[in-house]
Amino acid sequence: MKVCISGVSGRMGKEVKNLLMNNQFVGGISRQSKADEIEKLVKNSDVVIDFSSTENIMKIISLCAKYKTPVVCGTTGFTEPDFVKFKSYSKDTPILYASNFSIGIYQMAQLLKSTESILEDFDISIIDRHHNKKKDSPSGTTLFLASQLRKNPQIASLRIGGIPGDHVCYFTSDSEEICISHRSFNRTVFASGAIKCAKWIIDQVPGFYQMSDYVNKKSV
Amino acid sequence: MKVCISGVSGRMGKEVKNLLMNNQFVGGISRQSKADEIEKLVKNSDVVIDFSSTENIMKIISLCAKYKTPVVCGTTGFTEPDFVKFKSYSKDTPILYASNFSIGIYQMAQLLKSTESILEDFDISIIDRHHNKKKDSPSGTTLFLASQLRKNPQIASLRIGGIPGDHVCYFTSDSEEICISHRSFNRTVFASGAIKCAKWIIDQVPGFYQMSDYVNKKSV
Amino acid sequence: MKVCISGVSGRMGKEVKNLLMNNQFVGGISRQSKADEIEKLVKNSDVVIDFSSTENIMKIISLCAKYKTPVVCGTTGFTEPDFVKFKSYSKDTPILYASNFSIGIYQMAQLLKSTESILEDFDISIIDRHHNKKKDSPSGTTLFLASQLRKNPQIASLRIGGIPGDHVCYFTSDSEEICISHRSFNRTVFASGAIKCAKWIIDQVPGFYQMSDYVNKKSV
């Protein structure tokens, strides 16, 4: 697999580069990259992994469509019209978009849905614990997990020390409790998830994919 | 629902009786019960919940078949031929058999299977923690959970204090971990599970059912 | 040890009675008890364990002082003047007063104090999880634990299912975390704690004692 990294000098771009084998990394795109360089890279790569900015990806996505190069994109902050346009290129090339590339979190989401459907009358609660530099509370991931449930869970969030990211969901009845939790040991989990998605998407037909597609199809 | 309890003076029989509404409990069968009493009870009940002995249930099961009274049975220790004979009555009346009536544990088993199929390259481990009077180690439930997995998990067991029963399963990679755990607050969880199964089985056609049938069908 | 239970027909009084050996239980005081009965009981007991009402204990405490019978009291809701008067009897007989008789929670409080003094620059947070019938949130015990700390901890509380009572305190830095937690398996822990206090107080000199006295002196 030949990978081009868009946003190669950002925090996530660097993490992805570190995790790739030397012979997998074809080249990186940053603000300084010239148009002809970019076009050559997109043309010669099996897949583009993008953690850049919305302006940047909007420029690159048409090239990906032109050369049928699949895209794994984790850039956030699209305007609504930009996102619609971004998605439209998926008729020509496979695009996987996600705001969180941890495989474990998506599996956790599946487990919550399955558990709620069986343990119908159990109370549900979610606790997230993150480092004290994190500004949003509850975390985006907690909101994503809650959005997978029919019932509104009780939610609590702590911002303490240097915790990379803990999410715990309890299903509790009068006499028993099932707890489903996820813990990141470090932040490479997200880079690693994006690379796994890249390996998968190069074999897909054009279309717009989410993490749930990757997680569910894999198990078919 | 009219319930007859077989093994009504045993520990589990008492728990079940305590949890039933007064108008749900039709009568109990114990060693002292006379044949005509038993026959009358089985005939007039919507369901028999049995936590007795194998001798006892082998006597009663033919009556249940005769009167098409569904059976929920948690008695353990059948000989192979007895169990085959016991099962054969399920052609006439629905029988649900289980060695553990905690709904949560069966849901946990489903979650483990689902998670293993997605998180293929994660290490798996199970810890059970039970009170120090428990003799088997690992617990039967740990062995049941492990039997649901393709890989052999690492297993550890502690026998300490008065813990009613904790089971924890970890799926661990280099950078993240999903943990699925179950905790019983008390032992009524098993009686309560048997009653829920009783409510379900009275609407089933004759056949031999397990907890997984109850758990899975409920979600259809 | 001969024990008289004041408030013997209440929930806690019954729990205490259940846990005492037959030959330890001398008699119970309830609203129906007559004055001469009460006086006789207090006179003939080694210790009074009281979980009644403030009116009731205010009547009994003078008898305890008169006969030098030690008192373990878990009744809550005293008015300020009543509590001052109640305490004044401790010049004649040892009185141990507590709103929570779990030995573990008091040990947990000691551990928090000790840990805060060492891990000075760690963030502190407390989570309590209790059954959904519990009305106060955070729990009184969480407030008690927080009151033992110099820093204000982040606090989160969940009210779910039938959890008897979980308290977790985290000390978290950028690179490590110490967690100190307490879990009740059932509510007998409080009755059992009161009985242990009773055994201890019968050897004390007159004075007003708290759980911390019991916990700390025991370790001398």
Add this chain to the structure above:
Amino acid sequence: MKVCISGVSGRMGKEVKNLLMNNQFVGGISRQSKADEIEKLVKNSDVVIDFSSTENIMKIISLCAKYKTPVVCGTTGFTEPDFVKFKSYSKDTPILYASNFSIGIYQMAQLLKSTESILEDFDISIIDRHHNKKKDSPSGTTLFLASQLRKNPQIASLRIGGIPGDHVCYFTSDSEEICISHRSFNRTVFASGAIKCAKWIIDQVPGFYQMSDYVNKKSV
């Protein structure tokens, strides 16, 4: 504080160097260092932090004694006679020796001792969970924690995924449980602990110190 790092090219030496401010790092000693360089460094430093080899530290320690430069040493594998000799230099300069520089683990050890003395009749168990590259099982830290207890705890160890290091100790009775646990988010915790010890030891009088001295004195 001016720090010289002995074993600067090893894994721990690098971690320590990364954590020091530029103006704190005076220089590093490795196998290639020349005798006069080493002597100059030891003479001009406020403290030597050593994670090297026993041969190396045996050469350096006499210089530290000569120039009264305090030493924080985390090198393992001393022979008995070497260790006796190593310790003997502490009559001239303060030496702090430890096999684990996580402040949290030493605080955990204190908590275990304190808890055992109060919760005398509780069952004790320790679980450690580490990455699957770790060869020793149970971990050295588990053995150290167990050595702080009078009772023999039940011990269980799991070697799974990339867990940097989790240690959990349970004190369990029939009705309640206190759990004291420690979790490392990453391996810098040990480098960071060594630097904190270095800051402390430069104010101490000559003598042989352990982590417990650092942890306990700090709280005076």
